[in-house]
Amino acid sequence: MNAHEPWIAGALGDLDAAHLRRRLVVRPGAGGWVESGGRRLLNLASNDYLGLASHPHVIAEARRALETYGAGATAARLVCGHLPCHEELERRLAALKQCPAALVFASGFAANTGIVPALCGRDDHVFADRLVHASLLDGIRLSGATLHRFRHNDAGHLDDRLRKAPAKGRRLIVTESVFSMDGDLAPLADLADRADAHGAMLMVDEAHATGVYGPGGAGRSVELGLQGRVAVSMGTLSKALGSAGGFAAGTEMLRDWFLNRARSFIYSTGLPPAAVGAALGALDVLGREPEMGTELRRRATDFRKRLKDGGIDVGSGDSPIVPVPVGEPGRALALAARLETAGILAVAIRPPTVPPGTARLRLSLSLAHAPEDLSAAADAILAAMGTEM
Ligand SMILES: Cc1ncc(COP(=O)(O)O)c(C=O)c1O
DSSP: OOTTOHHHHHHHHHHHHTTOOOOOOOOOEETTEEEETTEEEEEOSOOOTTSGGGOHHHHHHHHHHHHHHOSOOOSBIIIIIOOHHHHHHHHHHHHHTTSSEEEEESSHHHHHHHHHHHHOOTTOEEEEETTOOHHHHHHHHHHTOEEEEEOTTOHHHHHHHHHHSOSSSOEEEEEESBOTTTOOBOOHHHHHHHHHHTTOEEEEEOTTTTTTSSGGGOOHHHHTTOBTTBSEEEEESSSTTSSOOEEEEEOHHHHHHHHHHOHHHHTSBOOOHHHHHHHHHHHHHHHHOTTHHHHHHHHHHHHHHHHHHTTOOOOSSOOSEEEEEEESHHHHHHHHHHHHHTTEEOOEEOTTTSOTTOEEEEEEOOTTSOHHHHHHHHHHHHHHHHHHO
């Protein structure tokens, strides 16, 4: 321990005592399974919803881009790191999202921390669902705008907040379309109505909807016909598309504004060619098999019903993110350990990722899982919950 580190040791000890200390565990895997401690576990923890991270075409396209353009973009996009593959990816993402333009960032996190401060500043107001992702909250903090939080998925409460906020300054409403930790769906049409009524921009984080909802995986804004009413459709390449990177889709002018004002875009090296190639490969696969998301949600509906029939409150909807509410972090860790013994990787999600008292297992399904493996997993989860209670 260095002389200046005792406070860190104390704080880590406090996290241990509260069952909130996080640790890295090496778990190589592919195709819906991982290896952990010499055992093979069904992976119900990844965001590789469509199994594309290990798809042969995705890997081949990543390799092709790597061999064509090299390992790195070598500079920020505005310097000399803007490659033909970036241009093509942005064109294809804009087409997927049915928007005129898109801009790719180094990650989804970077996209959110770049987009919000580019749209709002100290004199402005951001209205955010209480459960939005940490990257959006950090973007709001960076912007210096006043934050107004509204109750989760409550358009009426948003309306109230909009009405009571000062009239001066720009207004931005921020939500996820599929919530990352609960798997429930935002009432996007209602939020768009409130945005129109109060002269606010609407930004939708489609990290967990892209590839999974909407025609050909376009996301929920397109599914609901809200293109044009959603000012910024943000997404990631790191989840259903199996790669890495984030993006914003919207008008040409918005893209132009972000590449002039989003600091996480301007001052960061362009996305590596292999990641760009992988994302392009994933878009090829989705283009050929546009029903992948629908099939995944059909399997998720069956899986959810099994748990619900067994008395677990998995919430509503058909998303492949299935929360198993537990409550206290220690119980969530114990349940995850019991499932690991049963051959299932299901990570305990604890505060501050979720609000205090709402620790849970966050199960995520993938097309890479065989239906019979999901069925066996549902049995194992019900058994583990049964012995727990
Ligand atoms: C809702 C949401 N937005 C943004 C991000 C950040 O995306 P990325 O992992 O690509 O940085 C995540 C990922 O955890 C997320 O769940």
